Every structure is written in structure tokens, then in C-alpha cells.
Amino acid sequence: xxxxxxxxxxxxxxxxxxxxxxxxxxxxxxxxxxxxxxxxxxxxxxxxxxxxxxxxxxxxxxxxxxxxxxxxxxxxxxxxxxxxxxxxxxxxxxxxxxxxxxxxxx
Amino acid sequence: xxxxxxxxxxxxxxxxxxxxxxxxxxxxxxxxxxxxxxxxxxxxxxxxxxxxxxxxxxxxxxxxxxxxxxxxxxxxxxxxxxxxxxxxxxxxxxxxxxxxxxxxxxxxxxxxxxx
Numbered sequence: 514x515x516x517x518x519x520x521x522x523x524x525x526x527x528x529x530x531x532x533x534x535x536x537x538x539x540x541x542x543x544x545x546x547x548x549x550x551x552x553x554x555x556x557x558x559x560x561x562x563x564x565x566x567x568x569x570x571x572x573x574x575x576x577x578x579x580x581x582x583x584x585x586x587x588x589x590x591x592x593x594x595x596x597x598x599x600x601x602x603x604x605x606x607x608x609x610x611x612x613x614x615x616x617x618x619x
Numbered sequence: 620x621x622x623x624x625x626x627x628x629x630x631x632x633x634x635x636x637x638x639x640x641x642x643x644x645x646x647x648x649x650x651x652x653x654x655x656x657x658x659x660x661x662x663x664x665x666x667x668x669x670x671x672x673x674x675x676x677x678x679x680x681x682x683x684x685x686x687x688x689x690x691x692x693x694x695x696x697x698x699x700x701x702x703x704x705x706x707x708x709x710x711x712x713x714x715x716x717x718x719x720x721x722x723x724x725x726x727x728x729x730x731x732x733x734x
Contacts, residue, residue: 517661544720555623555709555725556662563720600662606713606723609662 515539517601517610524616529591533613535584535601547575547586548600550612556600559586593617622646625710625726633734634700640729642693642710649715651693652723653685656707668693669715700733707731 517537525531535545544563548556560568562577562584574587586599598612623644632638644651650669654662667674668687675685682704684696693710707730711723 521659546722548723555727556723557725558722561720561722602662607664611659611661 515603515608517603517608519599519601519610519613521611522614522616524618525588525591527591527593527617527619530587530589531591531615533586533588533599533615535586535610537582537584537601537603537608537610539582539603539608541604542579543604545575545577545584546602546606547584548602549597550600551597559599588615591617593619623710623712623724623726625708625729627729628727629730629732631732631734632697632700634702636700637696637698639697640695640708640710640731642695642726644691644693644710644712644724646712646724648712648724649690650713650721651687651690652711652713653693653695654709654711654725656709656728662709665695697731700731702733705731705733 519535546561547559549559550556560575562568562575565577565579567574567576572589577584596617598614600612601610626641652667653665656662664676665679666685682699686694707728709728710726713721713723
């Protein structure tokens with residue numbers, strides 16, 4: 514089968530760095546996506562990884578290790594507006610994790 | 620108007636009612652999707668339409684019926700729903716179905732409550 518695990522909730526401090534992990538099991542891999550979802554709003558696309566390594570986009574970076582079935586989203590210089598849920602999705606966005614709720618404290 | 624628009628934003632219906640959710644995308648995309656989002660659960664893909672081909676999750680009950688008259692419009696027809704169907708229903712579109720890195724653009728969703 515296919516499934517994704519993410520921590521349910523994380524707390525971090527404004528200005529700090531936080532890493533949100535996503536581990537998965539799948540029989541075939543066709544890419545991994547990260548989305549951000551603010552409360553009461555639609556998910557918005559953050560990043561896509563299909564090859565091993567780090568993809569950097571400003572304050573956000575995403576890492577993938579296909580051999581380990583592991584990805585993480587790294588958020589730097591945290592801002593209050595980064596408080597949101599972060600969703601990990603696999604394989605044409607057919608399989609999703611339940612999301613990690615990130616709480617930023619001043 | 621741009622992006623993906625869903626109506627209504629909120630819907631309360633009884634178990635014997637029939638209602639429809641509407642989605643419209645103005646992005647020129649070729650694929651449209653319905654997802655169900657329940658609290659603390661993963662997004663569940665219900666249906667995908669791509670170039671008039673429909674792909675569905677076989678676990679979706681028949682009381683949910685999609686319709687895609689063209690590449691810009693998508694409907695979800697609801698009838699004889701159950702209380703456990705209460706959730707946020709999200710519509711999304713993407714450039715196409717088969718590109719590996721084609722991200723989804725979501726609407727703001729319809730919050731459905733079945734009483």
C-alpha cells in the first residue's frame with residue numbers, strides 16, 4: 514500500500530528555523546509535493562521534488578531522499594504568517610499526509 | 620475573475636436533500652479534481668477529470684456524482700448524504716493530469732454540513 518506520515522503539530526519561535534518531516538511508503542514513486550494551508554483557506558503549492566537533494570525557494574527549502582522514503586520542508590527566518598498546516602503529497606497528488614500544524618510564537 | 624472559484628462557500632443540507640457544488644477555473648487548465656478534507660485526516664481524492672476522461676476513487680459512495688461539462692467547469696451532485704459526509708470539499712485544477720510536476724490550484728472549498 515501507500516501511506517504518508519507527518520507530525521501532527523509543531524511549535525517554533527519567530528525568527529527561528531523549523532524542519533517538518535514527511536516519511537512515506539509507496540510501491541512506485543512519481544514525485545513529492547509540499548503545500549501550505551492557512552486555516553479556512555485553500556492549500557497553496559510550495560515545492561516539488563522528484564530527484565534526491567535539496568530544492569531551495571527563498572526562505573523555504575525541500576529535501577528528498579528516495580532510498581529512505583523521506584522528505585522534509587525547511588522554513589527559515591520564521592514569520593508569524595508562516596503559522597499554517599503543511600501538507601505532503603505523493604504521486605500525482607493522489608496520496609496525502611494528514612498535515613502538520615505549525616504554530617509560530619513571538 | 621481569476622483562479623479557481625467554488626460555490627457555495629457553506630452548505631447545510633438534510634439527508635434527503637439534493638444539492639450541487641459548483642467549481643469554475645479561469646487558468647486554462649486541462650484537469651479538474653474533487654477532494655474531500657475532513658478534520659485531522661489526509662485529503663482524499665474523489666474524482667479527476669482530464670481531457671474528458673474520468674478517474675475515480677472506487678471507495679467514493681454513489682451518493683456523490685460528478686459532472687464535467689467542459690474543461691473549465693466541474694460539479695459535484697449530492698443526494699441522500701449521511702452525517703459522516705460533512706467535510707470541506709475542495710475543487711482543484713492543474714495544467715494536465717500526466718505531468719509529474721503539475722501543481723494543483725485549489726478553490727477555497729465548500730464547507731458541507733449534513734444534518
